[in-house]
Amino acid sequence: EADIYQTPRYLVIGTGKKITLECSQTMGHDKMYWYQQDPGMELHLIHYSYGVNSTEKGDLSSESTVSRIRTEHFPLTLESARPSHTSQYLCASSELRDRGSNEQFFGPGTRLTVL
Amino acid sequence: KNQVEQSPQSLIILEGKNCTLQCNYTVSPFSNLRWYKQDTGRGPVSLTIMTFSENTKSNGRYTATLDADTKQSSLHITASQLSDSASYICVVSDRGSTLGRLYFGRGTQLTVWP
Numbered sequence: 001e002a003d004i005y006q007t008p009r010y011l012v013i014g015t016g017k018k019i020t021l022e023c024s025q026t027m028g029h030d031k032m033y034w035y036q037q038d039p040g041m042e043l044h045l046i047h048y049s050y051g052v053n054s055t056e057k058g059d060l061s062s063e064s065t066v067s068r069i070r071t072e073h074f075p076l077t078l079e080s081a082r083p084s085h086t087s088q089y090l091c092a093s094s095e096l097r098d099r100g101s102n103e104q105f106f107g108p109g110t111r112l113t114v115l
Numbered sequence: 116k117n118q119v120e121q122s123p124q125s126l127i128i129l130e131g132k133n134c135t136l137q138c139n140y141t142v143s144p145f146s147n148l149r150w151y152k153q154d155t156g157r158g159p160v161s162l163t164i165m166t167f168s169e170n171t172k173s174n175g176r177y178t179a180t181l182d183a184d185t186k187q188s189s190l191h192i193t194a195s196q197l198s199d200s201a202s203y204i205c206v207v208s209d210r211g212s213t214l215g216r217l218y219f220g221r222g223t224q225l226t227v228w229p
Contacts, residue, residue, distance in 0.1 A: 004158075042119075042219040043159075043204075090158050103149070104217065106158030 003027070006091050006107035013081055014115050021076045021110045023091035030096035032074040033104065036060060037088045049074060050096065081114045088112070117142040121205050121220035129228055132195055136223045138188040138205030146210035150179050150190045153202045153222065162190070162203075195227045 004025040013019055025032065030051040035043040035058075045058030047066040055066050063085070064078050074093075078085055088111050092104040119140045128134050140148070147166045151159035163172045163179040165188070172179045176193045192199055202222040209216050 009156075040124075040221065040224070042221045045217075092158070103161055103164065106160070108158050109156065111156070 004091060004093055004105055004107040006089075006110050008110060009108060010111045010113075012113045012115065015080075015082055017081050019078050019081055019112070021089055021091075021112070023074045023076070023107055024072050025074075025091075025093040025105070025107075026072065027093060027105065028071065029093035029105075030071065031094045032068065033092040033094075034058070034064075034066060034074070034076050035090040035092065036062065037090055037109075043090060047076065081112075083114045086112060086114050117207075117209065117216075117218050119205055119207050119218045119220040121203075121223050123223060124221070125224040125226070127226045127228060128195055130195060130197060133191065133193050134195060134225065136190045136192075136203050136205075136225070138190070138220055140186050140188070140205070140207045140218070140220075142186075142207040142209050142218050144210050145183065145186075146208040148179075148181055148188050149206045149208070150177070150188075151204040151206055153204055155201070159204055159206075192225075195225075197227050197229060200225060200227045 007022045032049045034047040037043045044060035046060050046062040049055050049068040064076050088109050090109045091107040094104045122137045149164045150162045153159040165172050165181040178191045181188045202224050204222040205220040207218045
């Protein structure tokens with residue numbers, strides 16, 4: 001079954017630690033996205049990718065970095081986590097040529113808490 | 116500035132009742148409008164999509180309307196169920212960029228009580 005996966009679902013970590021949030025999709029989508037969402041607030045785009053070796057920064061400035069070495073995999077890394085990074089991180093994907101509907105399929109999210 | 120505003124911010128209704136959620140947007144040029152349902156701790160799932168020429172779209176007990184002239188949309192939920200408790204997010208897409216930029220509202224938090 002085609003789907004989009006995120007691990008871990010929940011992460012509690014101390015300040016200064018390096019973390020990587022994993023995102024994988026089995027739909028063969030070229031476009032992938034990372035969003036940050038705080039409670040009661042809208043989703044903010046922090047990174048996106050058009051395909052392998054393509055990464056771009058989104059609208060919301062983020063200290064995180066991303067990589068796209070394989071089509072199905074789009075991990076997000078924080079070199080030194082801080083309490084201000086506490087948030088929910090959502091990964092999404094869509095077809096490259098589907099400009100008509102622009103449907104993005106979302107993963108379940110990773111709830112990150114930095115102490 | 117492209118924005119999406121939703122109202123009410125939160126809503127509590129009794130099981131079996133109907134409700135209507137509102138969405139106003141200023142996104143231009145407009146491509147389409149989606150309503151997403153986001154359960155607590157989960158990612159958003161698309162309920163309906165409407166393009167410029169469509170003014171009504173149904174998906175089971177969910178009916179979305181779009182008035183492209185006034186830039187307003189509504190989501191009507193009929194005969195609510197406990198499982199309808201979630202955040203409903205209005206998302207508008209523009210057609211002015213190759214990315215297909217999405218603009219998200221903050222959502223309406225719906226709680227259905229038994």
